[in-house]
Amino acid sequence: LAKTTQPISMDSYEGQEVNITCSHNNIATNDYITWYQQFPSQGPRFIIQGYKTKVTNEVASLFIPADRKSSTLSLPRVSLSDTAVYYCLVAYTGGFKTIFGAGTRLFVKA
Amino acid sequence: DSGVTQTPKHLITATGQRVTLRCSPRSGDLSVYWYQQSLDQGLQFLIHYYNGEERAKGNILERFSAQQFPDLHSELNLSSLELGDSALYFCASSLGTSGYNEQFFGPGTRLTVL
Numbered sequence: 001l002a003k004t005t006q007p008i009s010m011d012s013y014e015g016q017e018v019n020i021t022c023s024h025n026n027i028a029t030n031d032y033i034t035w036y037q038q039f040p041s042q043g044p045r046f047i048i049q050g051y052k053t054k055v056t057n058e059v060a061s062l063f064i065p066a067d068r069k070s071s072t073l074s075l076p077r078v079s080l081s082d083t084a085v086y087y088c089l090v091a092y093t094g095g096f097k098t099i100f101g102a103g104t105r106l107f108v109k110a
Numbered sequence: 111d112s113g114v115t116q117t118p119k120h121l122i123t124a125t126g127q128r129v130t131l132r133c134s135p136r137s138g139d140l141s142v143y144w145y146q147q148s149l150d151q152g153l154q155f156l157i158h159y160y161n162g163e164e165r166a167k168g169n170i171l172e173r174f175s176a177q178q179f180p181d182l183h184s185e186l187n188l189s190s191l192e193l194g195d196s197a198l199y200f201c202a203s204s205l206g207t208s209g210y211n212e213q214f215f216g217p218g219t220r221l222t223v224l
Contacts, residue, residue: 046214049212087153099168
């Protein structure tokens with residue numbers, strides 16, 4: 001299973017764009033990259049998922065370079081309510097285990 | 111609301127005791143996952159069931175066991191409880207078995223072992 005590495009924490013201000021990078025050097029051909037968001041005392045919530053290049057939804061964008069050894073979650077114009085822990089997860093199509101890393105604690109300040 | 115329900119919401123018990131946590135997946139989901147999250151820690155995958163069958167085990171202690179019933183609800187049994195078992199226990203469900211299937215998490219059960 002691919003192991004992921006993310007920054008432990010990040011600070012930002014309201015209205016700024018936040019980019020959180022995840023390293024997954026031993027990602028395999030069939031692996032997908034998924035990001036989850038977790039607020040205190042709540043279960044994680046799916047944000048976005050991708051395989052290569054760029055994926056965008058109403059919440060975020062996910063950038064994956066050609067070698068797929070890293071990925072970047074981009075949150076446009078963050079607000080205080082985006083303060084949460086963000087997990088990068090690499091999961092492959094044939095597998096059943098989902099390994100969440102330690103996550104990145106994002107703190108958005110006014 | 112994810113559609114996943116967990117009961118009880120809170121549980122306080124003593125060391126050495128046994129408890130059962132219950133999870134009902136979203137309608138139509140066949141997979142159930144259990145996770146443990148200790149204070150300020152990441153999510154630790156415990157076990158995955160699909161349509162009643164165990165599919166994968168993570169860092170689940172021998173004192174812990176789980177099962178998924180024909181109606182697809184799942185129970186996590188924790189026995190001989192220790193102080194270190196105090197944590198949030200999350201259940202998640204997904205439609206299929208693949209790791210890339212979106213998982214929908216329940217609100218969690220907060221277990222306190224005194």
